[in-house]
Amino acid sequence: GSVVGILGGGQLGRMLAMAAAKLGYKAHIFEPGAAPAADVAADWTQASYDDLDALKRFAEACDVITFEFENIPAEALDVIAATTPLFPDRRALETSQDRLIEKAFLRDLGLRTAPYAPVNGDIHDVLATTGTPAILKTRRFGYDGKGQARVMDPTDAESALDALQGAPAIAEGFVDFSMEISVIAARGQDGSVAAFDPGENVHHDGILDTTTVPAQISAALKTDAVLMASQILNALDYVGVLGVELFVTPQGLIVNEVAPRVHNSGHWTQAGCAVDQFEQHIRAVTGWPLGDGSRHANVTMENLIGDAIDRAPALAAEAGVQIHLYGKSETRPGRKMGHINRVTGPA
Ligand code: ATP
Ligand code: MG
């Protein structure tokens, strides 16, 4: 087919649409709100996920559909998948859009997670399972650290619960990690897998700030990280790019969460790899051979959050710096406005 439908019109949708164009496809965006992807896509449907007629017309206009955003309601997926192939599929999406289902899935695969429990009944019983400090997280819709409340001590429990305003939630024991890393990996329609090198992630105020490759970890941990991502891809019979966030601890790697899509911590691939994560995803969902994931440069990706976008012209003057701006009309504190990739040397 020649039209790639993308659910979600944010910066990830925008960069997917640009990658689709590079491979000769037209992108069609579905997005209820303002859409930075709209001006680079061939077509844009602005409608709510409740508008099933609009979804059906969108699906009929596309040859394959993918997404940049995992919070798509189940009924919307039914309408889409009945008409047009959807990659990754509904199971991958449903496994990763709910933290409780995601954690159980990871445990079933034999992968380690933080101790966790659903927030049901007496919060002090819940905290007895996880220990304190703990983090309460809404089961769905959280991103950039939103929908989370820390419980440093059991006496904080009630105020942390209040902060979640009754949303279904899980509690997680606090992991004492030495580093956060992520693996971005892809699986093709033929079952082949290609992983990018693990990157080291630094967060500020719950938002990703920088990703650096190579992560300063042992070869053994690097292998573990790639094996874990491959295991997740195979178990879900996954097609497309997936991001796996991991904590490095003295006992080995602990999985934090899985994103069934291209991932902010994979933006470095734009400067570090012949085939970046966006092209890799479009290749996977349209049935092209995958790029091999090998890295030719060491790179640090830096997010431009809020007013940091004002630094873009000065950064552009630096050698080895690639600028990516998302075309968002309004700058707000905490909003991802763009990123840079700084090449720090050959791999
Ligand atoms: P993202 O924007 O990556 O989707 P998110 O809102 O889904 O973020 P998490 O990744 O679960 O949130 O948490 C954000 C950050 O909070 C993590 O990258 C990590 O730094 C910290 N964090 C989350 N869970 C734990 C934990 N159990 N123990 C220690 N730190 C944690
Ligand atoms: Mg997340």
Ligand code: MG
């Ligand atoms: Mg995260």
